[in-house]
Amino acid sequence: MTTHYEVDRSPLIAEHARLIGAATATVADPQVRHRGTFGGALAHADPAGDLLAPALAVEAEMVIAGPDGRRTVPAAEFFVDYFTTALAADEILVEIRLPKLTGWGAHYEKFNRVAQAWSIVAVGAAVRVEGDTIAQARVGLTNMASTPVRATAVENALVGQPATVESIRAAAEHAAEGTSPGTDSNADADYRQHLARVLTGRALVAAAGG
Ligand SMILES: Cc1cc2nc3c(=O)[nH]c(=O)nc-3n(C[C@H](O)[C@H](O)[C@H](O)COP(=O)(O)OP(=O)(O)OC[C@H]3O[C@@H](n4cnc5c(N)ncnc54)[C@H](O)[C@@H]3O)c2cc1C
Structure with a gap:
């Protein structure tokens, strides 16, 4: 309710x-x-x-x-x-x-064609940064399969890495692994996988504090 x-x-x-x-x-x-x-x-x-x-x-x-x-x-x-x-x-x-992720940075990066519409693809990212290092990371993908997808390859590539744009973008390259997006009038599967990588990078950079 x-x-x-x-x-x-x-x-x-x-x-x-x-x-x-x-x-x-x-x-x-x-x-x-x-x-x-x-x-x-x-x-x-x-x-x-x-x-x-x-x-x-x-x-x-x-x-x-x-x-x-x-x-x-x-x-x-x-x-x-x-x-x-x-x-x-x-x-x-x-x-x-909901488990408490107190002190974690978080960001939801949503891609749609017009404001207030449903997601063509979106990425939710939460990270816990310790010093200059990414200690923990969680990434979820919207509209990349028949169910939501956890981007575990991205999470594994991030943990222990420096919280820099370069290392985040490198980890985000794994975002489409294990996904099976559909094709519709908004986007085909290849384009959705491209979006997943780009949006994951953006979401993680924002979650890690820009
Ligand atoms: C114009 C419009 C735009 C929208 N845009 C977005 C968007 O951009 N992003 C987004 O995420 N969502 C969007 N939504 C969805 C919206 O956010 C609602 O969450 C969604 O419509 C569900 O509504 P509701 O909570 O009233 O559930 P209902 O419509 O009442 O229920 C949805 C279904 O779940 C079942 N159900 C509901 N509650 C329970 C329960 N507690 N236990 C078991 N079954 C249950 C119902 O029986 C029904 O089958 C949009 C909806 C509309 C109408």
Whole structure:
């Protein structure tokens, strides 16, 4: 029941879950953000939706309630296919648990043709910088497959590297690995993979502090 507006304005989200807040701020327009909900967006599971990849990247957990009680499903198992989740027909999503990534930098880089439209491709990035080094990194890709994609090759290439534009751009070259984007009137698969690399670089540079 938590609207995008409430997520966007929450001081707790701003302090502990900045990537979710950053992605939520890009969803549609103020009218939609006042009506649409975080849980509804995840349960709907549109791969072009902006909250799925960030939820996957930060390792959110979904609490699902049904006739047999409650169960907790990690985001990595929640998104099953296009518009399909681990929710059974007689279950509802009642909680989304977000681990605290306090002190991490975060950025959501969304590419669309007109303001307030759905993502053609988007990238959510969160990084924890220690001194001059990237200590931890999380990257999630929107609209690069039938489900959100975690860019683990990028994450692995980043950890332990200096937080420089050069090393970030080199790691971002791995962004399309393991993706299987579709083709539609907005973009073909090759172009989406190109976008994934470019947007990953931009998102990571911004998350690491520019
Ligand atoms: C004009 C427009 C533009 C939009 N642009 C964007 C955008 O740019 N980016 C983006 O990410 N999203 C966008 N959206 C989606 C919007 O953000 C909503 O999150 C989305 O429409 C879901 O709405 P809702 O929360 O009211 O869920 P509903 O529409 O009520 O539900 C969606 C589906 O999920 C099911 N459901 C809902 N809640 C639960 C639950 N708790 N447990 C189990 N099943 C549940 C419903 O039965 C339904 O099948 C846009 C929507 C509109 C109308």
